[in-house]
Amino acid sequence: MKERLLRSLPKVDILLKDKDLQNIKESVDYYTFLWCIKNVLGSFRENIKNSNDKDLEKLSDNLLASIKKSIIELIQKEKRKRLQKVFNGTGTIIHTNLGRSVFSKKIAKDISDILSSYTNLEYNIERGERGSRYENLEKLICKVAQCEGALVVNNNAGAVLLTLNEFSQGKNAIISRGELVEIGGSFRVPEIIKFSGAKLLEVGTTNRTHLEDYENAIDETSGVLLKVHTSNYKIKGFTKDVPLGDLVELGKKKNLLVIEDLGSGNLIEFTKYGVIQEPTIKKSLECGASLVMFSGDKLLGGCQAGIIVGKKHLIDRLKKNQFLRTIRVDKITIAILENIFRTYLDEKEAVKNIPTLRMITEDIKEVEKRVNKLSKLLNNKNISHSVIPTKATIGGGSMPEEDIESFGIEFKGDISPNRLEEYFRKNPVSIIGRIEKNRFFIDMKTIFDDDIEELSENIERVFLERGIK
Numbered sequence: 001m002k003e004r005l006l007r008s009l010p011k012v013d014i015l016l017k018d019k020d021l022q023n024i025k026e027s028v029d030y031y032t033f034l035w036c037i038k039n040v041l042g043s044f045r046e047n048i049k050n051s052n053d054k055d056l057e058k059l060s061d062n063l064l065a066s067i068k069k070s071i072i073e074l075i076q077k078e079k080r081k082r083l084q085k086v087f088n089g090t091g092t093i094i095h096t097n098l099g100r101s102v103f104s105k106k107i108a109k110d111i112s113d114i115l116s117s118y119t120n121l122e123y124n125i126e127r128g129e130r131g132s133r134y135e136n137l138e139k140l141i142c143k144v145a146q147c148e149g150a151l152v153v154n155n156n157a158g159a160v161l162l163t164l165n166e167f168s169q170g171k172n173a174i175i176s177r178g179e180l181v182e183i184g185g186s187f188r189v190p191e192i193i194k195f196s197g198a199k200l201l202e203v204g205t206t207n208r209t210h211l212e213d214y215e216n217a218i219d220e221t222s223g224v225l226l227k228v229h230t231s232n233y234k235i236k237g238f239t240k241d242v243p244l245g246d247l248v249e250l251g252k253k254k255n256l257l258v259i260e261d262l263g264s265g266n267l268i269e270f271t272k273y274g275v276i277q278e279p280t281i282k283k284s285l286e287c288g289a290s291l292v293m294f295s296g297d298k299l300l301g302g303c304q305a306g307i308i309v310g311k312k313h314l315i316d317r318l319k320k321n322q323f324l325r326t327i328r329v330d331k332i333t334i335a336i337l338e339n340i341f342r343t344y345l346d347e348k349e350a351v352k353n354i355p356t357l358r359m360i361t362e363d364i365k366e367v368e369k370r371v372n373k374l375s376k377l378l379n380n381k382n383i384s385h386s387v388i389p390t391k392a393t394i395g396g397g398s399m400p401e402e403d404i405e406s407f408g409i410e411f412k413g414d415i416s417p418n419r420l421e422e423y424f425r426k427n428p429v430s431i432i433g434r435i436e437k438n439r440f441f442i443d444m445k446t447i448f449d450d451d452i453e454e455l456s457e458n459i460e461r462v463f464l465e466r467g468i469k
């Protein structure tokens with residue numbers, strides 16, 4: 001039986017030409033198609049070898065059909081592994097797993113010309129000679145953030161590492177115990193300090209740190225006073241931390257630099273829009289921090305980058321640090337950030353055209369329009385659903401406790417919420433929804449107006465292909 005079954009496995013050539021596989025074949029490249037066929041045949045072969053007579057009986061029924069089904073499933077799974085568009089129905093605006101901040105279509109268009117041309121990346125057009133890749137963007141950042149100097153590196157973790165290496169190597173970086181945080185599972189302040197060559201000196205306790213704690217720790221082995229914005233959590237109750245301004249005073253008295261890792265780089269006064277305030281870059285600079293570091297793809301609304309702003313003579317020292325070469329940015333980053341910072345020259349433009357800011361500050365009526373538009377399209381397709389109020393969040397380690405009013409579309413169907421979640425997620429254009437209190441829904445806060453029609457078609461596809469009633 002075993003031998004007969006093994007011999008009856010189809011040959012690769014035959015499957016390559018199989019009529020039932022032609023559609024799926026056209027949807028992938030040849031090598032993926034071939035790899036999937038070989039992979040499936042291999043696992044069927046193993047399976048047959050390891051089966052008892054009863055299992056073999058089952059396997060021999062519809063052997064060819066189950067092989068083809070497995071091949072199609074494997075190809076679909078492989079296709080989901082590519083970097084691709086997904087619908088974010090989670091309601092988390094800066095979703096680290098889904099690529100943090102999104103650019104507007106306008107930015108994508110604006111930079112496409114730069115990406116497919118030669119550029120003056122390191123060429124000074126005025127003088128006709130070699131220039132600096134950082135120069136133009138630096139001037140623009142200085143204008144927007146009102147600072148003397150700026151430097152852009154690969155990401156904020158790199159910015160912190162570079163700064164500590166330059167100003168605290170072999171010396172103590174003094175930091176409150178309450179600020180030794182981990183962000184997103186891979187950025188841990190103590191580890192970064194260690195890698196930079198600085199020595200971690202923690203002061204105070206988890207919930208309370210006083211100015212004297214810093215003061216008592218300062219001696220000739222001190223390098224910098226480091227402040228880290230705790231981003232993704234809040235300590236409540238009996239707490240105390242030292243305001244940046246007080247730390248700056250102390251730094252002046254003791255001749256020590258005060259540097260701040262702000263995490264989410266914010267330039268907007270959100271209270272104007274009825275949203276809780278997140279510390280701004282300008283405020284930190286006004287308080288007198290020597291250098292402030294932040295991410296490019298969190299509240300700023302740009303791409304992955306670390307941005308360092310502050311005193312010019314300190315930025316100049318960072319530019320000469322050899323480590324900078326290993327975390328320098330590509331022209332894509334520079335093109336995007338130039339565009340983003342130029343948008344910030346007019347705050348009204350920024351909150352309108354940078355999707356992250358637009359979603360945070362928009363009126364609830366805008367979300368209501370989107371939910372009604374989708375609901376109407378779904379009604380036309382006879383897909384049962386209901387419109388529900390929801391709470392969206394900002395994410396990206398910003399404003400951890402701030403909820404934003406939103407609307408969602410809840411689906412029931414004749415299956416469990418977990419199944420629905422899976423079927424939506426595994427649709428060819430993945431739809432990532434949310435389950436709360438045993439209900440599955442799509443939060444419309446993070447769905448773009450331009451995408452609603454395509455989303456409705458994909459929802460219909462899930463219902464049809466999975467036979468959901």
Ligand SMILES: *Cc1c(COP(=O)(O)O)cnc(C)c1O
Pocket residue numbers: 155156157158183187228229230231232261262263264294295296305306396397
């Ligand atoms: C997010 C964050 C980082 C890491 O920034 P990346 O740009 O992801 O490297 C570092 N520090 C703080 C406080 C953060 O919130």
